[in-house]
Amino acid sequence: MSLTVLRLIMRRVIVALPILAIVSALLFCVLRVLPVDPAAMSLPPTATLAEIDAKRREMGLDRPLAAQYAIWVKDVAAGDFGTSIHFRRAVAGLIAETLPATIELALLAMIVAAALGLAGGLYLFHVRGTWREPAADLGSIVLLSIPEFLWGLFFILLFGVAVPLLPFTGRLSAGFQRPMHTGFLLLDTLIAGRFDMFRDALAHMALPALALGLAFSPAIMRVLRSSLIDVYHDEYIAQARLRGLSERRILLRHALKNAILPTLSLMGVQFGFLFGGTLLVEVIYSYPGLGNLMVDAVRNADLPIIQAVGLTYCILVLAINTMVDALYLVLDPRLR
Amino acid sequence: MFSLPHWLRSPRVVAGLLIVGLIAAAALLAPVIAPNDPQEQHLVSTLLPPAWSPGGDAAFPLGTDSLGRCVLSRLIHGARVALTVAIFASLGAMLLGAVLAHLAGYAGGAVDWTVGRAVDVWMSFPPVILSLILMVGLGVGLRNVILAIVLVDWTRFCRVLRAEVMVTARRDYVAAARLVGFSHWRILTREILPGTLPLIVTLTSLEMGIAVVVEAILSFVGMSVSADQAAWGQMIADARLSIYETPWNLAFPILAIFFAVLGFNLLGDGLRRTLDVRLA
Numbered sequence: 001m002s003l004t005v006l007r008l009i010m011r012r013v014i015v016a017l018p019i020l021a022i023v024s025a026l027l028f029c030v031l032r033v034l035p036v037d038p039a040a041m042s043l044p045p046t047a048t049l050a051e052i053d054a055k056r057r058e059m060g061l062d063r064p065l066a067a068q069y070a071i072w073v074k075d076v077a078a079g080d081f082g083t084s085i086h087f088r089r090a091v092a093g094l095i096a097e098t099l100p101a102t103i104e105l106a107l108l109a110m111i112v113a114a115a116l117g118l119a120g121g122l123y124l125f126h127v128r129g130t131w132r133e134p135a136a137d138l139g140s141i142v143l144l145s146i147p148e149f150l151w152g153l154f155f156i157l158l159f160g161v162a163v164p165l166l167p168f169t170g171r172l173s174a175g176f177q178r179p180m181h182t183g184f185l186l187l188d189t190l191i192a193g194r195f196d197m198f199r200d201a202l203a204h205m206a207l208p209a210l211a212l213g214l215a216f217s218p219a220i221m222r223v224l225r226s227s228l229i230d231v232y233h234d235e236y237i238a239q240a241r242l243r244g245l246s247e248r249r250i251l252l253r254h255a256l257k258n259a260i261l262p263t264l265s266l267m268g269v270q271f272g273f274l275f276g277g278t279l280l281v282e283v284i285y286s287y288p289g290l291g292n293l294m295v296d297a298v299r300n301a302d303l304p305i306i307q308a309v310g311l312t313y314c315i316l317v318l319a320i321n322t323m324v325d326a327l328y329l330v331l332d333p334r335l336r
Numbered sequence: 337m338f339s340l341p342h343w344l345r346s347p348r349v350v351a352g353l354l355i356v357g358l359i360a361a362a363a364l365l366a367p368v369i370a371p372n373d374p375q376e377q378h379l380v381s382t383l384l385p386p387a388w389s390p391g392g393d394a395a396f397p398l399g400t401d402s403l404g405r406c407v408l409s410r411l412i413h414g415a416r417v418a419l420t421v422a423i424f425a426s427l428g429a430m431l432l433g434a435v436l437a438h439l440a441g442y443a444g445g446a447v448d449w450t451v452g453r454a455v456d457v458w459m460s461f462p463p464v465i466l467s468l469i470l471m472v473g474l475g476v477g478l479r480n481v482i483l484a485i486v487l488v489d490w491t492r493f494c495r496v497l498r499a500e501v502m503v504t505a506r507r508d509y510v511a512a513a514r515l516v517g518f519s520h521w522r523i524l525t526r527e528i529l530p531g532t533l534p535l536i537v538t539l540t541s542l543e544m545g546i547a548v549v550v551e552a553i554l555s556f557v558g559m560s561v562s563a564d565q566a567a568w569g570q571m572i573a574d575a576r577l578s579i580y581e582t583p584w585n586l587a588f589p590i591l592a593i594f595f596a597v598l599g600f601n602l603l604g605d606g607l608r609r610t611l612d613v614r615l616a
Contacts, residue, residue: 015456022457030473141348141605145598147549149556150590153572157583276462280553284576294465295557298472306472313465321460 005326012322023314024076024307028069031303076311082304086297091308094293099312100183101171102278102289105212108205109278110271112213117220121263122251124225140218148215149280155207156284167204169286176200208285212277216270223266227259234258261332268324272317343610352541352603359596363415370409371397374566378404383582401574401585410566411592417560417567418596421481421551426543428486433493434536438524440494441501451494458491467550471559481560485547492546493539497532504531534611538604545600552593568593 043055056062060071075082081091120140127136146154160168171185172178178185179192186205189198231237232255240250279291286292290309297305343349362369372395382404387397398408440451458466467488474480504510505528513527554560555569563570568589575585 016460019457019460023460026457027469030469141601142598145545145601146594147553147597149553150594153576153586153590156579157586161579161583272459273462276464279462279464279468280556283557294468298468298557298559301472306469310461310465310469313462314460317460317462 005329008326008329009322012318012325016318016322019318020311020314024073024311025069027307027310028072029065031307032065032068072307076308081308084297084302084305086300086302086305091304094305095290095308095312096183098288098290098293101185101287102275102282102291103316104184104186105205105208105282105287105289106271106274106278108209109212109216109274110267112209113216113220113270113274114267116213116217117224117263117267120217120221121224121228122256124221125228125251128225128229140221143214143218144222146215148212148277149284151211151214152208152281152284155211159207166206168207171201171204171288172197173200173204204285204287208278208281208287212274212281215277216274219270220263220267224259224263227262228255231255231259261328264328264331265324268321271320271324275313275316275320343607346606346610348602348606349610350606352599352601352606355595355599356603359415359592359599360419362412363419366412366416370406370412371395372406372409374405374409374413375564376405378406380404383578383585385582386584389584398588399582399584401571401582402578403574407571407585407588410571411568411588413566414568414571414589414592415596417478417555417565418548418551418593420478421485422544422547422596422600425482425485425489425547425551426540428482429489429543429547430493430536430540432486433490434497434532436490437494437497438501438528438532441498442505442520442524442528444502448498451498455491455494458488459495463488464550464553467554468557468559471554476559476562478561478565481551481554484554485550488550489543489546492543493536496539497535500532500535501528504528507531534607538608538611541600541604541607545597545604548593548596548600552589 043052047055060068063071072082079092081095083089084091084094087094124136124140127133156168159165167173176197178197179188179194181188181191185201186198189195189201228251237250237255240254245254278289279294281287282289282291283295290312293305294309296302297309378396378400381393381396381400382402384396384400384404385392386399387394392399396406396408398406398411401407401410436451436454440448467484470484470487471480474484510523510527513523518527551560551567552569552572555567556573558570558573560569561567571589572586575582575589579586
């Protein structure tokens with residue numbers, strides 16, 4: 001089994017490499033048509049034209065586009081994403097600081113989405129054919145119509161302003177000095193044995209994770225419901241009934257096992273989208289992650305950051321897809 | 337006897353059309369029904385609450401923002417941006433995605449492979465990130481927002497439609513049409529397209545809701561229409577800065593976006609059921 005999984009991962013990595021090459025080239029081209037001059041931007045406003053020209057040569061901006069791209073790829077392969085024009089720091093460092101925060105948030109949100117999606121899907125399936133079905137169905141459409149940033153703003157109004165229950169800015173309350181081990185705050189506080197700080201960090205993540213989770217759960221609910229309906233047409237369900245198993249046992253022990261598979265592959269796609277969703281939720285909650293870094297960079301036309309963060313998102317999505325496919329292979333013996 | 341087309345008898349379709357129609361009417365009649373100029377700043381009366389609460393001013397039914405601009409007028413004018421983007425972006429994405437999907441699904445072979453790889457490349461990006469990067473390259477403005485959404489979301493159509501085209505192309509009546517010697521163009525437009533049209537209509541309606549959200553996201557971060565045009569996302573960004581003084585200002589554009597998306601989703605879901613389209 002592990003060999004099949006390994007082979008799949010290898011194959012996916014081989015497919016991912018040309019995709020990454022194309023994406024990075026596209027990114028490079030899109031951002032080069034910008035009417036901004038990175039050389040002029042990285043010098044003080046008092047710089048003379050000759051100084052700007054020298055800087056352009058130093059940055060390689062006087063070379064043809066293909067040559068510039070080649071330089072960039074060579075540097076990236078060596079782990080050098082260039083220097084931020086605005087922050088005047090290595091981009092790789094900025095990403096290393098913000099990426100763990102975004103991954104933590106996305107994972108927590110995915111757990112929320114999966115739990116809500118599972119519960120909601122089972123409920124939607126349970127009420128099929130009853131008088132509650134139209135209402136439950138309508139409810140799922142209403143949920144589907146609320147994107148994550150609207151949930152985020154709504155929760156700020158509700159739990160931040162009207163009934164102040166939870167914090168809604170940053171990652172930690174003032175006065176806490178975060179321990180540094182892995183870069184993942186929740187993990188680091190646990191390693192340091194600071195459970196008070198762990199609780200505080202979790203409280204700061206509660207609203208953004210809930211907002212993201214709620215926005216991504218209705219799609220999971222609806223797919224689970226329809227794949228449960230599909231599975232119930234199979235003979236083995238009728239057979240389980242003949243054996244006198246309780247409906248509850250049939251649903252949870254027999255049907256769910258098969259119905260969860262299409263749901264899982266949807267969750268893989270959703271997880272990729274969810275990383276996109278973190279962007280705005282991070283901005284709304286002033287959460288210091290990749291999304292906030294990206295929006296700052298966009299506002300400052302900070303090309304090295306935009307390029308690197310864009311590429312990072314792309315790698316994240318490809319990695320998630322590969323992991324979901326591998327998980328699929330592990331869970332569904334029929335595919336091996 | 338006059339009878340309604342069957343899709344108009346679905347309560348979801350009717351409810352969706354009503355909501356969308358209401359917003360469209362507000363957008364079309366914006367200069368007539370908006371009580372104030374959406375850009376005019378009344379700097380003596382900034383952050384007014386809605387007219388019905390203490391301290392409100394009847395001249396500004398839903399209050400004013402941080403620059404003293406009328407919230408209701410901005411909301412109504414914002415509907416213009418939202419709907420323009422929703423309609424043109426979803427039609428554009430539909431055209432691009434549907435044409436490529438039909439070519440790929442019908443021709444197969446190298447065309448199919450190329451389109452499939454292009455979709456793979458596009459899908460390796462979260463849509464929001466890709467549209468933001470495109471806006472950086474294109475620059476702000478209504479036309480560029482539409483273009484960015486088209487260039488990002490055509491894959492939503494292409495992926496789903498390609499499979500549908502392949503199923504339809506294998507039907508017996510398509511094989512029969514080929515045997516009769518109809519041209520490829522005629523087969524695609526007269527035999528296959530009628531089969532895939534219900535799915536196209538449903539997807540387009542759902543895409544309009546997505547486009548509203550994407551426009552709001554882009555204008556929230558200041559990368560959508562220019563600042564002299566009122567947009568719902570801009571209103572949210574502005575209201576977020578004075579959230580304790582005027583929580584209402586945040587609530588109104590949130591509700592506007594919610595109802596617009598709900599309208600398009602109800603319409604799409606109703607059409608999906610009545611036109612009997614299976615969506616994964």
